Amino acid sequence: MRLLLFFLICAAGLEAAPNILLIVADDQRPDTVHALGNAVIETPNLDRLVACGTSFSRAYAGYPICHVSRAQILTGNAAFKALPKYPEGAIDPKLATLGGTLQKAGYHTCYTGKWHNDGHPKQRGYTTTSGLYSSGGGKGVTQPEMDERGRPLTGYRGWTFKDESNKAELDKGVGLQPDNSRNVAEGAIHAILSAPKDRPFFLHVNFAFPHDPRQWPAGMKDRYEATKMKLPANFAPRHPFDHGNIDGRDELLLRTPRVENEVREELAIYYAMITDLDEQLGRILEALPARDETIILFTSDQGLALGSHGLLGKQNEYEHSIRSPLIICAPGLPKNERSAALVNLSDLFPTLCDLAGVATPATVESKSLVPLLRRETERVHEFVTGAFTDTQRMICDERWKYVLYPKAGREQLFDLQNDPDEMRDLSADPAQRERKDELAARLRNWREQNGDPDL
Known part of the structure; x- marks a missing residue:
């Protein structure tokens, strides 16, 4: 069977197809890349990607919550169609998935990092996992309730890294640890080095940073001085009305009305987490066998408020939360480009298919961004939409x-x-x-x- 697959791959020309690296951060605001206008934050590796590809300033998540946004990326559909029991539940099994589509086309598909959808990556078209980070596995292990600042360690309770057999790797800790991004990068690098040489690979890397509970990454303590952090231009002490999540977990991480010094401290750690993620991204990029010949996409599942409009979380439709950074690099495409075209994160599915020369499944309703990347058009969407519960x-x-x-x-x-x-x-x-x-x-x-x- 494997021999037959090999001949099918060769016949289709996929032995020369490009490798694909898709990196997704967690809760990274669209205004947190140095090369795209943030003079304070240090992101040298993201800056390298900006220089070698196209950066989209208006990439919309569609639904500003981790598991829903990721379901849209995985299926190329809006939230209502990706999740039949919207906004919770399983991905519609009738829909093709990005990993499954590339796997059927002959790609070796690997998933690394945070898995926040139903089931397991291997049930969604990924051949293998490396550095998988998912819920469960930490049963019976005591977790700290508070961080070093005396604040609750909320989020990712009981989450652990898993080996390929899905066994918890408790030596890497339970919950969101300060070295989470390093462990994700280690998994991605292992996946690259161990990928089969007779076919292209698709490596899907989902970081868990800079999602809360925010902690100083190893070696990053006080990298950014809280007193010097600039508050967002639209900072406010409180939101003027209940937007639908005013009592949500994210909004309770700091006091209301918001205290400026507390928000500055949160921003300092948030920036450090992004700089740490950027450092780990650089390690992954260095491990690529032919970086200039690889399709590389970087984005985040959504942004975050962190004081903007008096909010802290991402569960809102403001630009700082419903938008994501998006950078696309691929062989033969223009470099150091900027695009203000309206795009959706769900568009990444058909875009990757188009760039890889793989047919986009009929169940995908989003649009390829390749015409934008090739300067063939200035618009693929007349409008974009957003939703929350x-x-x-x-x-x-x-x-x-x-x-x-x-x-x-x-x-x-x-x-x-x-x-x-x-x-x-x-x-x-x-x-x-x-x-x-x-x-x-x-x-x-x-x-x-x-x-x-x-x-």
């Missing part, structure tokens, strides 16, 4: 954003061209009534077409 729905075009809060009975309208920090809500402005109604109607139509269960 039954409490938030969003639509935005190249200039305007409309947000609906069904439970709160609120609306927002922002002019992103003149107000990129979304500090002036124009929803009550009579001069914008027609524009607001037009966007609201377009949003409702999209919800109907995509099976929104809360209509």
